[in-house]
Amino acid sequence: MIEAQNLVKRYGSMTAVDDLSFSIRPGMVTGFLGPNGAGKTTTMRMILGLDAPTQGSVTVAGRSYRDLPAPMREVGALLDAQALQGGRRAYDHLLCLAASNGIPASRVNEVLGMVGLEGVADRRAKGFSLGMSQRLGIASALLGDPQVLIFDEPVNGLDPDGIHWIRTLIRALAGDGRTVLVSSHLMSEMALTADHLLVIGKGRLIADMSVDEFVRSSSQHSVHVHSPQAAELADRCREAGAEVRQGSAPELIEIIRMDSADVGKLAAAHGIVLFELTPVRASLEEAFMELTRGSVEYQATEISR
Ligand SMILES: Nc1ncnc2c1ncn2[C@@H]1O[C@H](COP(=O)(O)OP(=O)(O)O)[C@@H](O)[C@H]1O
Numbered sequence: 001m002i003e004a005q006n007l008v009k010r011y012g013s014m015t016a017v018d019d020l021s022f023s024i025r026p027g028m029v030t031g032f033l034g035p036n037g038a039g040k041t042t043t044m045r046m047i048l049g050l051d052a053p054t055q056g057s058v059t060v061a062g063r064s065y066r067d068l069p070a071p072m073r074e075v076g077a078l079l080d081a082q083a084l085q086g087g088r089r090a091y092d093h094l095l096c097l098a099a100s101n102g103i104p105a106s107r108v109n110e111v112l113g114m115v116g117l118e119g120v121a122d123r124r125a126k127g128f129s130l131g132m133s134q135r136l137g138i139a140s141a142l143l144g145d146p147q148v149l150i151f152d153e154p155v156n157g158l159d160p161d162g163i164h165w166i167r168t169l170i171r172a173l174a175g176d177g178r179t180v181l182v183s184s185h186l187m188s189e190m191a192l193t194a195d196h197l198l199v200i201g202k203g204r205l206i207a208d209m210s211v212d213e214f215v216r217s218s219s220q221h222s223v224h225v226h227s228p229q230a231a232e233l234a235d236r237c238r239e240a241g242a243e244v245r246q247g248s249a250p251e252l253i254e255i256i257r258m259d260s261a262d263v264g265k266l267a268a269a270h271g272i273v274l275f276e277l278t279p280v281r282a283s284l285e286e287a288f289m290e291l292t293r294g295s296v297e298y299q300a301t302e303i304s305r
């Protein structure tokens with residue numbers, strides 16, 4: 001369990017994390033989702049005691065990170081996979097961590113096996129690919145067999161095999177009953193990995209809901225219509241309370257807030273010919289963009305055609 005209460009982090013006049021309160025529960029994957037610059041890494045650093053909150057507090061298993069008697073046995077984290085001492089062999093890197101945290105040396109080979117690095121245990125981390133560094137970072141996180149795991153954008157820069165491997169591992173860790181917090185700026189990624197979502201934008205909480213709820217509540221529906229009488233149909237739909245957007249040609253329109261059956265009935269009632277009537281579901285990515293609109297740090301202005 002990770003609990004934050006009114007967590008705030010300011011850098012000068014800039015507020016990176018703005019009054020966040022949440023509980024991250026065990027036995028599931030919680031996706032921490034937000035556009036770049038939303039405050040995900042800063043929040044994770046505060047959970048791990050790497051940054052001090054300006055206000056508020058955050059606890060892991062009921063204690064602040066600094067008060068945990070054996071932190072690596074309570075929380076494992078992968079923040080920046082490239083931030084290791086490159087000169088050390090993978091095995092030695094893990095052995096050092098184990099020794100300084102009261103973890104038996106036998107655990108080193110166990111975690112090397114879990115992440116598939118047994119074959120390169122004697123190689124220096126300096127020559128590791130991003131995928132291998134990521135695996136080594138995950139091995140460190142798992143070393144203390146902690147109940148709480150935190151991964152910051154773990155699939156960034158990985159190839160499809162690596163992505164699949166991390167997803168499977170994350171799901172298995174939650175399946176064991178652990179508390180797993182994973183950040184991403186991609187909704188499509190979270191939809192495949194997470195059970196629950198914590199969505200933030202500009203440091204503020206935007207949504208705290210299950211992935212199912214998100215899919216049901218925010219994917220906007222519209223109806224795509226091709227008709228030689230599109231203008232007339234548009235008028236009838238507007239009269240009935242729908243919103244209508246003009247498509248890329250005069251005969252194409254997009255109808256919002258009316259389902260395809262009602263559009264079809266309305267067309268029939270007015271003798272309007274339809275060439276095409278298609279219900280369109282917004283993608284999760286579009287729903288996420290809609291949700292976080294206005295909380296993106298740098299937004300490109302739409303180019304009008
Ligand atoms: N050490 C720092 N000093 C000043 N600003 C920072 C620092 N760390 C992060 N920020 C700012 O805080 C905001 C949130 O950053 P971050 O937590 O890294 O976002 P995310 O991980 O969601 O992309 C950004 O605007 C970032 O520039």
Ligand SMILES: [Mg+2]
Nearest residue numbers: 040041042152
């Ligand atoms: Mg980040």
